[in-house]
Amino acid sequence: MDEKEARLVELVLGGRAEAFEPLITPYRKLLLTLAYRLSRNIEEAKEISQETLMRAFRYLGSFDRKRSFKNWLLQIEMNVWRTLGARAVDEGTLRELAATTTPEDPEERLAGKEAREKLFSCLDGLSPREREVFLLRDIEGRSVKETAEVLRISEISVRVHLSRARVKIKELAKTRFPGLAEGWK
Amino acid sequence: MNCSRVRKFLPLYAGADLSARKARRLEKHLVRCTNCRREIEEFRAVLAGIRAVSSKDTLDWPEGEWKGLMARIRSVKQGPRPVSPFAPIPKKAWAYGFAIVLVLGIAALILKTILSPPATPLLTEVMMPTTAQPSRALRADETSSARYPQDLPFRVYERREGPDRVLLAAVPAPDKTTQNMMSMILVSQETGLKVHWTFNRNFDWKEKKK
Numbered sequence: 001m002d003e004k005e006a007r008l009v010e011l012v013l014g015g016r017a018e019a020f021e022p023l024i025t026p027y028r029k030l031l032l033t034l035a036y037r038l039s040r041n042i043e044e045a046k047e048i049s050q051e052t053l054m055r056a057f058r059y060l061g062s063f064d065r066k067r068s069f070k071n072w073l074l075q076i077e078m079n080v081w082r083t084l085g086a087r088a089v090d091e092g093t094l095r096e097l098a099a100t101t102t103p104e105d106p107e108e109r110l111a112g113k114e115a116r117e118k119l120f121s122c123l124d125g126l127s128p129r130e131r132e133v134f135l136l137r138d139i140e141g142r143s144v145k146e147t148a149e150v151l152r153i154s155e156i157s158v159r160v161h162l163s164r165a166r167v168k169i170k171e172l173a174k175t176r177f178p179g180l181a182e183g184w185k
Numbered sequence: 186m187n188c189s190r191v192r193k194f195l196p197l198y199a200g201a202d203l204s205a206r207k208a209r210r211l212e213k214h215l216v217r218c219t220n221c222r223r224e225i226e227e228f229r230a231v232l233a234g235i236r237a238v239s240s241k242d243t244l245d246w247p248e249g250e251w252k253g254l255m256a257r258i259r260s261v262k263q264g265p266r267p268v269s270p271f272a273p274i275p276k277k278a279w280a281y282g283f284a285i286v287l288v289l290g291i292a293a294l295i296l297k298t299i300l301s302p303p304a305t306p307l308l309t310e311v312m313m314p315t316t317a318q319p320s321r322a323l324r325a326d327e328t329s330s331a332r333y334p335q336d337l338p339f340r341v342y343e344r345r346e347g348p349d350r351v352l353l354a355a356v357p358a359p360d361k362t363t364q365n366m367m368s369m370i371l372v373s374q375e376t377g378l379k380v381h382w383t384f385n386r387n388f389d390w391k392e393k394k395k
Contacts, residue, residue: 017259028251033244045244050254057258119238137200138232139239144202159197166196170231177234 001069009069012060020057027073030140034074037135038081040120048084052077071142075150078132122172130165133158138166186214191221199228 001009011019031052036045055076063072123131136147137158144162148155191214197203198211215222246254371380 013263020258021255029243029245032246033242036244037239042244046246046250049246053254053258054261057261058263061263119235119242122235137202138235159202162200162202163193163196166199166228166232169235170196170228173231173234174227 001065001067005069006065009060009063009065012057017057020060023069024053024056024073027070030070031073031077034077034135034140035081037119037123037139038131040123044084048077048080051080051084055080068146071146071150074136074140074142075152078150081132118177121176122169125168125172126165127161130161130168133161134165134169137162186210188214188218188221191215191218192224195221195225195228199225199232 005023008019008023012023028049032045032049035048035052036042039045039048052073056073059076063069123134126134132151133147136142136150137144142150144155144158147162148158151158191211194203194207194211198208203211215225367384369382369384371382372378
């Protein structure tokens with residue numbers, strides 16, 4: 001946790017609740033996007049993200065300053081996702097691909113939609129645990145150790161699920177998107 | 186490493202998640218195996234593609250909803266700050282706990298050893314084997330005719346259990362009350378083992394102090 005975040009945490013804990021917004025703003029996109037990739041439903045993603053922020057504010061006093069604030073938020077979000085998001089998933093209704101805020105440029109909007117289609121198409125083939133590990137490690141760029149901490153599982157378990165997830169993703173991508181990396185970039 | 190073993194590690198190697206030692210062994214194989222090289226290139230291309238897609242695709246809150254959410258959060262009551270006498274709590278608390286339990290266990294074991302009386306050893310004395318032959322065992326008819334001294338502090342009773350078996354039993358002599366202890370020394374002719382036994386008048390075994 002950097003000095004600025006530490007100062008903001010102190011302010012919030014000292015009763016200055018308005019300091020929570022600048023503390024959390026750098027992570028607002030990250031939390032919403034991750035929740036959306038997990039749930040694949042924008043309303044549910046908002047619900048998960050909102051509950052994450054509520055809990056972060058409520059339990060900020062228990063946050064260990066030696067840890068990464070970002071990882072702490074991700075850990076809360078994963079817990080919320082498991083509690084709220086583990087509902088029966090109807091693939092038909094969850095394919096809600098309209099973003100809350102979409103780019104103004106129609107071409108850009110279309111590119112974003114296609115990109116999301118491709119990403120979800122591959123994530124669909126993963127088990128919930130594989131998806132969590134894959135999103136944290138390969139999409140959010142957390143290390144294996146950080147992923148293990150966030151999900152509260154062992155590093156060995158992270159490696160096992162990560163390996164399986166990458167094999168599945170590669171096979172799905174090969175069959176569904178023969179253009180592979182060239183076309184995606 | 187052969188191809189089938191390398192294939193197991195390729196997904197992790199593609200994302201640089203393999204240990205340095207395994208990665209070096211795998212790289213040696215990749216230098217000479219075209220198929221595995223192609224496989225690793227596919228993994229890398231897919232991962233790069235996925236990352237490129239995800240970087241384009243981020244969502245954000247509409248400003249109005251975000252402001253409303255922040256206002257709601259400000260009205261939430263915060264939980265109490267944790268107060269711990271041991272703050273900050275060590276990261277590996279389980280390791281400290283295990284160490285404390287281990288130390289206490291060892292201390293308890295040492296105390297028990299110090300406080301408990303020493304185990305009573307069976308008093309034995311090993312004698313040098315003698316050249317003498319083993320004593321001849323009494324026959325049943327000899328046993329029945331054997332005479333025992335009458336000035337002993339106990340009486341010996343015999344009961345015939347079979348044609349070749351006689352059971353001898355000893356009880357304190359009622360008229361010999363002056364002696365309360367009796368010592369017996371058993372010597373093995375074959376091994377030279379000598380065992381001292383001390384009995385009280387009820388024939389309960391007692392340790393003999395040397």
